[in-house]
């Protein structure tokens with residue numbers, strides 16, 4: 022370990038601390054580390070230093086500091102990115118600044134966060150309503166993936182898929198496998214890269230590569246199809262806008278725009294749209310079933326504010342602040358990203374008096390802020406009212422950080438908030454959800470992975486009118 026490095030689990034030759042870092046439920050282990058070693062924990066991933074930030078104030082401090090905004094350079098973190106800094110998620114430095122700004126700016130121009138996106142959310146939820154009207158029960162976990170990915174894909178690639186499209190189902194399956202098997206620390210293959218050659222099957226490396234290659238091949242094909250019909254004065258979607266910039270900068274050797282870069286940006290947006298929003302929606306149904314009184318209260322409010330002759334709309338939000346409080350509470354109690362994706366420190370620095378050398382990988386627990394006992398009082402209790410003041414208005418809380426903190430906060434936050442509000446209110450206006458007869462209450466403990474998801478559970482659907 023480097024000199025004056027934070028305390029942490031013991032290190033073994035070659036593998037470092039990796040045997041003591043669980044591949045599942047890392048956020049829960051980080052809670053234990055906080056008690057055992059303190060708020061900043063030193064790890065070795067093979068021969069590479071890494072720091073796990075487990076203390077809430079330390080997480081707030083670190084993720085706001087400029088020097089913490091890098092992403093790890095080592096091979097495993099970059100493998101899906103053609104081993105280069107590409108896209109938004111796993112790039113950093115001036116490349117990332119330019120790509121993040123470009124992506125956000127043009128997604129907004131294309132309708133991100135505006136009425137065009139809302140229209141597409143409504144189209145998706147109506148599709149679900151139509152399907153659920155035909156059913157008496159449904160299996161919730163994973164159910165919303167095709168719809169939530171369509172919302173972002175409409176802006177990125179100008180396309181939507183039917184919910185049972187085979188190709189879409191295969192892509193979502195590949196993503197689920199990658200998200201469920203992944204680890205924020207890069208896992209054993211990152212610590213001991215030789216395993217890729219010695220034991221590709223056992224380490225999961227081979228299967229991951231197959232999924233990654235299939236996804237990249239799909240995005241490449243979509244991009245090539247766009248290129249064939251590209252017209253500079255008729256830009257249809259984000260891919261067209263990016264292609265235009267790529268062509269404009271084609272003679273510029275320092276350009277950050279390339280076909281590979283576009284493939285990875287598509288990957289970043291598609292994956293985020295498919296996994297995180299879908300899992301959060303499944304959690305909203307889980308808590309609706311477990312807390313029928315909360316479900317009823319939302320429905321009564323919808324009846325009062327919206328009625329039954331029209332659909333809820335974002336404009337109703339100021340009069341439905343309880344709904345936002347419920348959605349906040351779902352994202353707090355079972356957040357889908359309990360540990361931030363790995364960051365990298367871009368220079369030697371100190372945190373809490375410990376030395377952290379340049380290029381150290383950093384993982385930060387968002388869970389520790391969302392579940393801090395001193396701050397929330399009863400963090401394990403599902404209680405939406407904690408986000409409301411005495412007049413029923415939403416109270417902003419600095420520790421409510423499901424989308425991260427600082428310059429790398431989630432690029433999709435506006436879309437997520439709008440999607441969750443419209444999906445949730447429309448579903449509860451139309452249906453009531455309950456446990457099928459004889460089924461035990463579903464567990465709130467999540468399925469592990471890079472993001473978390475609820476375990477498989479079925480619910481009974483009753484139409485409200």
Ligand code: HEM
Pocket residue numbers: 084109110111121173289290293294297298301357358361362423424425426428429430431432433434436437
């Ligand atoms: C419930 C849904 C979501 C949650 C809870 C969530 C949460 C997060 C978190 C915690 C980060 C990491 C911040 C960090 O690195 O410290 C992040 C980054 C990111 N998210 Fe989301 N996200 C969600 C949905 C989405 C969606 C739908 C999109 C697509 C538009 C998206 C795009 C991104 C991107 C591109 C980044 C990387 C930002 C960067 O490194 O500059 N996310 N998100």
